[in-house]
Amino acid sequence: MTALDSVKDSLELERVESHLHPEGSFDLDDHPVPTGREEIWRFTPLRRLRGLHQDAPLGGTSFEVETDLADGVTAASVPVADSTRGTSNFLPTDRIAARVWQAATSVFEVGVPAEAAVDGVSVIRLRGTGTDQACAGQLLVRAGRFSRATVVVVYSGSAVWAENVEIVVEDGAELTFVTVQDWERDAVHAVAQHAKVGRDATLKHVAVSVGGDLTRSDLSVEYAGPGGQVELLGLYFADAGQHIEHRLFVDHTAPRTRSNVLYKGALQGKDAHTVWVGNVLIRKVAEEIDTHEENRNLVLTDGARADSIPNLEIETGEILGAGHASATGRFDDEQLFYLMSRGIPEVEARKLVVRGFFADMLAEVPVEDLRERLAATIESRLAAAGA
DSSP, X not given: OOHHHHHHHHTTSOOOOOTTSOOOOSOGGGSOOOOSOSTTTTTSOGGGSTTTTTTOOOBOOOEEEEEEOOTTOEEEEEEGGGOOTTTTOOOOOSHHHHHHHHHOOEEEEEEEOTTOBOOSOEEEEEEEEEEEEEEEEEEEEEEOTTOEEEEEEEEEEEEEEEEEEEEEXXXXXXXXXXXXXXXXXXXXXXXXXXXXXXXXOEEEEEEEEOOSXXXXXXXXXXXXXXXXXXXXXXXXXXXXXOEEEEEEEEEEOSTTOEEEEEEEEEEOSTTOEEEEEEEEEEOTTOTTOEEEEEEEEEEOSTTOEEEEEEEEEESOSOOSXXXXXXXXXXXXXXXXXXXXXXXXXXXXXXXXXXXXXXXXXXXXXXXXXXXXXXHHHHHHHHHHTTO
């Protein structure tokens, strides 16, 4: 079966209208230039996308890739004609993703062999070296049957980067996949990710976003069989003028599947803007599923804005559980009072509150030096803002 045949088979599922996740298409004509009035674009400042959503050329090569792979894991850039792209059932749902599919000439493929229990972490580092030309990238990470591995992708430097990412977790496999957007402040990154989780397979997806001028991530998940489990975790920190947007769609396409979503964000400074849109679709066939999604935002200063939209679309009542929660607020005055009453100055007390807020998310980053660098970045931002 070819990759495109796999995509066609996925379309055999009963169609369910989702206002937060439009129908996909490889045809660019099916994705007109957005105006900002569309549901999926209404929070995104289009003028700051550097033409990615229009017709800006995507032939830039201003980037470098380095890999540090654990034993048994493979990685290589493969021409599109020889690649296995599409095996996740990826289907572009916006114009940028469709443009990347057409423009990219290669796919960076990362593979974990079947039944391999990989010790250590495989790290892929992509560093942008300029913003003069937009670049199109495609990444495919595939964990073979009954394998276990951890893959981390770190983005840094300066770039205008449009990207499609496919994640395939085959039956019985366990994959931890971590992305870290640690760009310089002039970078723009728009990425569409799609994961297919097999029978009794487990995916832990961790997204960290702290850099860039504008970053927009659209992650969707589907299940290829019963028993699949997904945990989607996220941490983001927006400074003055930054726009950080995360959109998630979990499509329960099989019975007895599980999903848990927890994203935490903090923001400070004038015009800092974060967006989190979570959507879970429970299809008629998805009986005995259990799902929960949650988003927490901590607003540190005036002038910052956090938009948070959790959503559930349920087609069957034969489920174990389905819930969602969202909260956006300032510091907990009781926490501050408790710390200050024990002699801790207010500035230090505020730092401790933020550290505690992010502690569980930082712990999910499996590379120690990277985890420490992210903690230092957050610390320096708080210090710079006088928090």
